[in-house]
Amino acid sequence: MKQALPRACNALAKNQLYHITTPIFYPNAKPHLGHLYSSLLCDASKRWHGLLDQKTLLTTGTDEHGLKIQTASEKNGYKTPMQFVDTLYRDFVKLDEMAQIDYTRFIRTTDDDHAKSVQDLWKRCWDRGYIYKGEHQGWYSISDECFYPDSKVVQIKEDGSELSLSDLDIDRDAKFINTETRNEVVYHSETNYFFKLSAFQDRLTSLLEVENPQFIYPPSRRDQIINELREFKLRDLSISRPCSRIKWGIDVPQDPTQKIYVWFDALCNYITSIGGLEAVISNTPVRLKHKGYTTLQNPRDWWGSTSHLIGKDISKFHTIYWPSFLMAAGLPLPKQIIIHGHWLSGGTKMSKSVGNVVDPIDIISHYGCDPVRWYILENSHIEADGDFREERLHATREQLVSKWGNLLNRCCGNKFNISRAVETFAVNSKNSEELSHNFQDQQTKTSYLNLVTLLGALPESFNKHMLKLDTRSALKLLWEIIGEANAFVQNTTPWLKSGKEQDLVIFTAVEVVRITAIISQPIIPALSGDLLDRIDVSRNKRSLSHALLGLDAAYGAEANKKGRSVPIKRIPPRIGMSSIIP
Numbered sequence: 203m204k205q206a207l208p209r210a211c212n213a214l215a216k217n218q219l220y221h222i223t224t225p226i227f228y229p230n231a232k233p234h235l236g237h238l239y240s241s242l243l244c245d246a247s248k249r250w251h252g253l254l255d256q257k258t259l260l261t262t263g264t265d266e267h268g269l270k271i272q273t274a275s276e277k278n279g280y281k282t283p284m285q286f287v288d289t290l291y292r293d294f295v296k297l298d299e300m301a302q303i304d305y306t307r308f309i310r311t312t313d314d315d316h317a318k319s320v321q322d323l324w325k326r327c328w329d330r331g332y333i334y335k336g337e338h339q340g341w342y343s344i345s346d347e348c349f350y351p352d353s354k355v356v357q358i359k360e361d362g363s364e365l366s367l368s369d370l371d372i373d374r375d376a377k378f379i380n381t382e383t384r385n386e387v388v389y390h391s392e393t394n395y396f397f398k399l400s401a402f403q404d405r406l407t408s409l410l411e412v413e414n415p416q417f418i419y420p421p422s423r424r425d426q427i428i429n430e431l432r433e434f435k436l437r438d439l440s441i442s443r444p445c446s447r448i449k450w451g452i453d454v455p456q457d458p459t460q461k462i463y464v465w466f467d468a469l470c471n472y473i474t475s476i477g478g479l480e481a482v483i484s485n486t487p488v489r490l491k492h493k494g495y496t497t498l499q500n501p502r503d504w505w506g507s508t509s510h511l512i513g514k515d516i517s518k519f520h521t522i523y524w525p526s527f528l529m530a531a532g533l534p535l536p537k538q539i540i541i542h543g544h545w546l547s548g549g550t551k552m553s554k555s556v557g558n559v560v561d562p563i564d565i566i567s568h569y570g571c572d573p574v575r576w577y578i579l580e581n582s583h584i585e586a587d588g589d590f591r592e593e594r595l596h597a598t599r600e601q602l603v604s605k606w607g608n609l610l611n612r613c614c615g616n617k618f619n620i621s622r623a624v625e626t627f628a629v630n631s632k633n634s635e636e637l638s639h640n641f642q643d644q645q646t647k648t649s650y651l652n653l654v655t656l657l658g659a660l661p662e663s664f665n666k667h668m669l670k671l672d673t674r675s676a677l678k679l680l681w682e683i684i685g686e687a688n689a690f691v692q693n694t695t696p697w698l699k700s701g702k703e704q705d706l707v708i709f710t711a712v713e714v715v716r717i718t719a720i721i722s723q724p725i726i727p728a729l730s731g732d733l734l735d736r737i738d739v740s741r742n743k744r745s746l747s748h749a750l751l752g753l754d755a756a757y758g759a760e761a762n763k764k765g766r767s768v769p770i771k772r773i774p775p776r777i778g779m780s781s782i783i784p
């Protein structure tokens with residue numbers, strides 16, 4: 203029989219749709235820890251919503267067009283950019299596989315259906331008068347692939363000092379950088395198509411302030427964008443490049459001399475990945491290029507349930523450009539833009555271009571997928587920047603072994619009988635007050651009742667944190683309860699007890715293992731499964747509705763047999779650990 207979900211979880215579950223997207227990454231070099239972080243947050247969130255019984259999609263992929271790719275491909279001696287991206291995108295797929303990122307589609311912007319989506323979006327914006335042809339001059343960053351206004355450009359003098367453009371003795375041949383990313387910019391003039399971004403200033407402000415203040419999460423990031431909108435006037439945006447300069451891109455419809463500029467192309471991946479523009483407009487079923495080619499019944503409903511998770515480096519493109527493109531095309535907006543902080547290295551953003559990176563494939567190969575997932579999700583906070591410390595990763599792994607593994611091992615000792623304990627107490631477990639009379643001393647009664655209370659509150663508290671993508675606080679709850687359970691076993695010394703008293707200690711402790719393992723499935727999908735296997739929890743009793751005390755009355759049949767291995771063992775740190783922060 204299907205059990206009900208815990209109360210607060212129930213309120214938003216059942217048949218609801220949840221689509222989360224990672225940014226599509228630029229395959230101009232191998233992925234690093236920062237990319238894994240975005241993908242992991244999406245994956246853990248998608249799996250959590252799945253556990254809440256919602257229908258879920260996770261889309262990710264690579265952004266494969268543009269000058270940076272064209273240049274990197276030439277530099278690396280490839281005959282064509284296509285050959286280059288065909289090679290490099292595989293590293294991103296490999297990372298997803300190693301990190302168990304359970305995506306439904308890995309979209310590449312070189313996919314055929316994507317080109318159609320982008321051109322459809324262009325045509326709709328053009329037909330509605332939001333695209334026009336003009337002359338573009340300004341400060342252009344090759345690295346960032348965008349122009350910067352004069353106010354964000356400074357000249358770098360030979361002694362390293364900076365000169366603002368408003369100063370009169372400016373030397374156009376000198377070196378200039380933009381103050382946002384500090385990448386070099388050059389003065390440049392060319393014919394482009396423009397998007398009328400300036401027409402959206404008021405609509406965006408009203409969207410964020412009045413109509414949908416939840417559109418950007420967390421609120422601190424929304425406030426930053428609102429401030430930017432108040433401070434700076436939006437200028438029309440160049441959205442194409444002459445083919446003479448960029449060969450590697452999607453054609454502008456009806457103008458073979460121009461290619462579509464990367465952001466207009468890249469952002470559209472989110473629409474392609476749920477069936478394309480027409481599907482979203484008509485809301486009719488569409489076959490998807492997802493794993494196993496599924497059919498999506500209501501693409502527009504999915505679109506309304508879509509959250510884009512991104513790093514703060516690309517917030518302007520997602521919170522200003524993207525809603526404007528969609529409004530111009532007369533399309534509905536996605537549900538939310540979620541913005542996270544950065545992993546730093548040497549005090550600056552870990553980045554492919556800078557090269558100050560941690561290779562996630564290396565660390566997963568050594569420490570295993572689940573400890574790395576746990577470490578990243580525990581040592582980050584969506585509103586803050588994080589530092590990678592390999593010694594902390596190793597310590598996290600040790601903690602999984604010594605705290606969780608230890609609790610499990612204790613319950614599985616051959617002096618105990620989990621199966622008997624579960625049979626005796628599961629049915630009656632709601633009467634904890636009454637059951638506490640099995641213990642003689644008051645302190646044991648109190649710690650037993652405390653554990654029961656913590657377990658009862660766990661699913662709802664965990665849920666609240668997961669819905670805010672606050673994985674750090676969610677995981678803290680697990681450590682707290684595992685710590686209490688270990689202390690409970692230590693203090694009650696069940697190996698010196700017998701009968702019901704022993705069984706109640708073991709039942710309570712093993713329930714902590716079972717329930718925490720069910721709840722942590724979205725965080726550590728493989729290890730949680732191994733823990734549940736170790737105590738013989740049936741595969742169809744691992745849903746959130748089973749994550750309460752006593753809701754599985756038949757497990758542990760073989761758990762106390764000798765010779766069964768532990769799911770996670772100690773390993774030494776990596777030789778020459780890469781603590782890249784001094």
Ligand SMILES: Nc1ncnc2c1ncn2[C@@H]1O[C@H](COP(=O)(O)OP(=O)(O)OP(=O)(O)O)[C@@H](O)[C@H]1O
Nearest residue numbers: 227228236237240512513544545551552553554555
């Ligand atoms: N240091 C980081 N911390 C957290 N997320 C990151 C980090 N670097 C990249 N990302 C994720 O990847 C997205 C950007 O992808 P991109 O491929 O442009 O990465 P990048 O390393 O910044 O590349 P490049 O150096 O080539 O600009 C970010 O919005 C974020 O989702």
